[in-house]
Amino acid sequence: MKKIVSFISSMFFTVLLLMMFAISIAYATFIENDYGTDTAQALIYQAWWFELLLLVGVINLAGSVVRYKLINRKKWAILMFHLAFILIIIGAGVTRYFGFEGSMHIREGESTNQVVSEASYIDLKASVNNHEVRNLTKVKFTPNTSNYYKETIEIDGKKLTVENEIFVPNATETSVPDASGMSQPSLVQMPASSGETGLDAFTAIITSGNETRKVNVFGRNGAVSQPEVVTINGINLSIAYGSVVRELPFSIHLRDFQLERYPGSMSPSSYASEITLKDPGASIERPFRIFMNNILKYEGYRFFQSSFDQDEKGTVLSVNQDYWGTLISYLGYFFMALGMVFTVFSKNSRFQKLVRLSSNLQAQRQIVKLFFVGILLSGLSLTSNSAFAAGNSAAKKKHIDAFGELLVQDHQGRIEPVSTLASDLLRKIAKTDNWDGMSAVEFFLEMSANPDKWKVVPLVKVGHPDLAKTLGASGGFVSFRQMFDDAGNYRLNDMVQQAYNKKQTLRNKLDKEVMNVDERVNICYEIFKGDFLKIFPVPNDQRKTWVTSSTFPETAKKEEVDFARNILSLYYQSVDEAETSGNWSKSDENLGYIKKFQRTYGADIMPSSTKISMEIFYNEWNIFGKLAKIYALLGFVLLVLHFMLIFKSGKGLSKYITIGTILIAVAFLCYTLGLLARWYISGHAPWSNGYETMIYVGWATSLSGFIFLKRSPITLAVTTLLAAIILFVAGMSWMNPEITNLVPVLKSYWLVVHVAIITASYGFLGMGALLGMLNLVLMILRNKKNNQKISFTILEVSYIVEMALIIGLFMLTIGSFIGGVWANESWGRYWGWDPKETWALVTVLVYSIILHLRKVPGLKSTFALNSLALVGLSSVLMTFFGVNYYLSGMHSYGAGDPPPIPSGLYVAIVVVIALIIFARRAEQKNGDISDPDDVQE
Structure with missing residues (x-):
């Protein structure tokens, strides 16, 4: 016995346990990737042997405390560190067996006290002569596990046994003849190609006395299903599979659901539920705002903002009850951190x-x-990357800098200077930070103002030699015009389709470069069209949307529409004239009009001038x-x-x-x-x-x-x-x-x-x-x-x-x-x-x-x-x-x-x-x- 105890508390056994645990959970991630989360949970994380491994780990930790005499003033920091993990494992066990997770769905103006469990259960209710017995068992059924289930109920001196015969995901019921030729209901899985989504189901074999029944029970995780009812040996039995409903001693009323998006974008910035907690028993009626990272805590339950209805008129709250599990785990985290800190600084x-x-x-x-x-x-120069070609005037450089400060809204709704947009686009098109002595800003302005000139300039990077040869690239670059034949057909059309039709693992370097070049060509096309220049805030728009000149809404005032539709053309024309005359005053004036328009209608979401200057400096640095x-x-x-x-x-x-x-x-x-x-x-x-x-x-x-x-x-x-x-x-x-x-x-x-x-x-x-x-x-x-x-x-x-x-x-x-x-x-x-x-x-x-x-x-x-x-x-x-x-x-x-x-x-x-x-x-x-x-x- 002493040898067994000595081995269990030995460092060799500790290392062995750590290796077994690491291999198990690492393997589980690949199971999850191939077969789904439920399968990984059933086979590894919630398996009896995995919990036994954790229990043995606790015993090993406790034995190490005794064996290495950690209950010692000189070793108290290491003792705290190791005991913390015992607390963490105990906390996890409390959560596993006593915690509850579910969701609560509420529509605006409605109240509810019902929470739908996250876990699935088999709910048996047997009744005889007004006497009812209930058996509720948590299960985890998956297509890739044995899904063994067997429960026995005793009622009025009679025994009733229920066990499962088969589990079928996304099932439908069909009829098949039995040995006697009679038609019997059977479960089959609907083909994925059908596009239909059904309920999961299992066949329950019910035995009581000399009688046996089979019944197909349908349900789904996260949904409450209708029970199947059967009478056997004088016992009325209902069987339900899926989530169960827990009724809380209080209710939640949803006054309003609020969704905020980033300006000019469909991406959510935040969403919140304005609710009222109602507990008549305690005479409590308390307003509260639930949003991400701001939770409601009451009577051991915690309510989290989870998701919302598509029409934005309802909310879905995650509900958690795990007071003791959380408390014990957090206490373990605290002692772990404290033990680690003292372990570093303790002289022993x-x-x-x-x-x-x-x-x-x-x-x-x-x-x-x-x-x-x-x-x-x-070698670390803090000067700008904006190298201007010889002969360019100081006035031009000043104007290019001013154009780089012009604000634009990106596809996610972020307001940023043109300097940032131009830098991102140039890196994507030409894989460089500057072009032929031009800064990214000057490059972008030139492409926007003179599309015809730049369509024939080889600026699209082509990295694959075979593709470069096919396209006739010069020095690894191809022009926008070269991407189309004399009839105007896109030369990469077939190659792009073939590349995208392949699985990612089967794409070779040529396929990837075809896709990259296609993206670069499309970016050029959008620059020539002006699709990136979302520089005009829409007046009185609740979503704070900024648009291009071509997409400015007709519903705005006529003078606003006329300005947005015409100012860019006038600006580009003045830039062309300035390139010849060297006089940039008209260009400065037109650019000033655009910036004034932005300040007038978009000042509430514009970043400060300091932040704009810092971002430009960051780009150039x-x-x-x-x-x-x-x-x-x-x-x-x-x-x-x-x-x-x-x-x-x-x-x-x-x-x-x-x-x-x-x-x-x-x-x-x-x-x-x-x-x-x-x-x-x-x-x-x-x-x-x-x-x-x-x-x-x-x-x-x-x-x-x-x-x-x-x-x-x-x-x-x-x-x-x-x-x-x-x-x-x-x-x-x-x-x-x-x-x-x-x-x-x-x-x-x-x-x-x-x-x-x-x-x-x-x-x-x-x-x-x-x-x-x-x-x-x-x-x-x-x-x-x-x-x-x-x-x-x-x-x-x-x-x-x-x-x-x-x-x-x-x-x-x-x-x-x-x-x-x-x-x-x-x-x-x-x-x-x-x-x-x-x-x-x-x-x-x-x-x-x-x-x-x-x-x-x-x-x-x-x-x-x-x-x-x-x-x-x-x-x-x-x-x-x-x-x-x-x-x-x-x-x-x-x-x-x-x-x-x-x-x-x-x-x-x-x-x-x-x-x-x-x-x-x-x-x-x-x-x-x-x-x-x-x-x-």
Whole structure:
């Protein structure tokens, strides 16, 4: 018995449980992607064995507390951290078995106290002689599971058994002959091609005494169905399948539903329900406004704004009752965060021990002292990209700048300067930030004012050589006119249709480029037509719509219509004349009329002049594009200098390393200013989409290098290179740098905290991976001549790797659970096993395993730590990229078939495996470097 207890509480068993749990939930995300959420829930998340795994995990945690003597004043921070997870699992169990979720639908002017359950039930009601017995069982039926159900009811001394024979989704009833030739009802699934949506159904076999009946029961998750009634052995039985109705002791009255859209757009900005809570028993009648991230709490129930009716006359509220489950889980989150913080700062923690070990090494070598001074960063010009051709007058430049400040409404309703629109369009058409000495603004104005001239200019980028040859592209560019034959037929028509008809995974590079060129041609066409210039606010329009001159409504006043229809023509004509005469005063005057019209009818939604100027400056600065190159250069040079210092002593190198460090510090300052500028311009934290998250991760990666700079100077070189790679990825064509509006659910302070922490953790984990790879390279290069010096560096970097992984793991864990709080406060569910949050948990488990392996005999070594730090990054990449594009879920960015896996990924896997193998062989040859625990403090 002692051996069993010892094994259950051992670190080896802990690691084994973590691996089983991680593999299970990771596998569940692929089941969900292929077979649906219900199947994943039935097979994994709500399976008995999965709950048993969690229970064993609680026992293991409790046993670890005793085995490792965590009930100790010196270890109270670690004790708090581990007990927190016991609370979290208990809270999840309370939610699972005692919580209730449902929805309430209310029309304007009506009241209701009925909530339809989210879960499905089989509801049995048996009655005999006015005596009724009810059995209500929660079930999860799916087409891909066994769907076993069996219940027995006793009533008036009689037993009645109900079990299911078959479950059919989207079913219909048909007749088939039985063995005697009699017609019997049977269930069949309606074909998907029929376009009909029916109810799900199962066949119930009812047995009582010597009698047996079969009945088909229809129902659906989220809907209350009509019961099937049957009489057997003198018992009247009703069977219902689907959601059930819970009646609340109070009611909700909907006074008004309000939907706000972004100006000139159909995209919702926010929606809210003006309700009145009515509780006659408590003599309460209280008005309340429910909207996203603002919930109603009453009598243990919480009401969330979920959705609304298409006619905008009704609301759908999510209803949640889980007071104790939420309280216990939140308490666990609090203790977890508190334990992690104290674990980092407690003098008896592993993290502080690593700090002391690292400090001891510092005393053995000369520290490179850094002086951060405010110098100008070489190569980082803050000047505008607007390079004007020789001979252009200052008047023209002034007018182009003024045109760039003209406001326009984009397709999502955001008001932005023409500078932003022009920059986005030029990048899409020509894949460049300026054109032949012209700024994006001048380029856009020229195309709008002189369509005929620009239709023959080769400006549409064609990246595929075969397509370029087919179209007769010159220097990789083709003109708009070249895209049509002499008869006016579009030359790409058939190729575009063929490309779109293929599955995404079957599209080759030519197909993708055909689609890209088609998009660029269509953008040119819309510029020539003036479809992008939504610069005229519609007077007295409730939706705050801005339109083009050709779509200005006839219902407006005649003078307003005449102005909008004619001013652009007059303006373009004056621009043409100014190009010849050099006199831009008339153009300035006409542009001033347009801006005055905007101020008169659209001032209430126009951004301030300061924000407009900042956005134009941000566009022209192109800070992140420039920093990608600067970071790559500085990081590479600094890394080379550090390698030279490792293999060859030299005081002169230290001077250049100090200079490089200062330059990187200035670049980081510019990076920070760029992020702050984007935050100010967009009005929300700059990590709400793929592009913004990438540049934020790059910033966090760069910051992590400075945090560990003093302990290992080479860390800054590695993180600078990693930040450069991230910035280059962010600048790729599939990352959209466009500043957009937020959907309602993202307008939450929880978003700012959740995403900031969780994505910042990627910077530390990425740094740990790259430093681990560096150490593997150093292990391969280690020999008898340089053994002492390289071993010293490997050990020093290993301390940084482990500290980085600890910080990254803590931040990722806290950020993930803050995301749970955000979800719970937004729609009443703090953990829904969405693939994104599931893979975030997988990543937490992966790094928990890596950091706990040092406690497993035979697995603690610098080689194991560095190898796993590198391999562990794959879980981060899956969480950040893989889920978004290869798995279904509310966090997914991709739509339809997933894109093919990049071939470079396979190359990277081979390189990593080869690196680990060669490093292991070198370690076996030269001897393993002492484990950090073996170094005396």
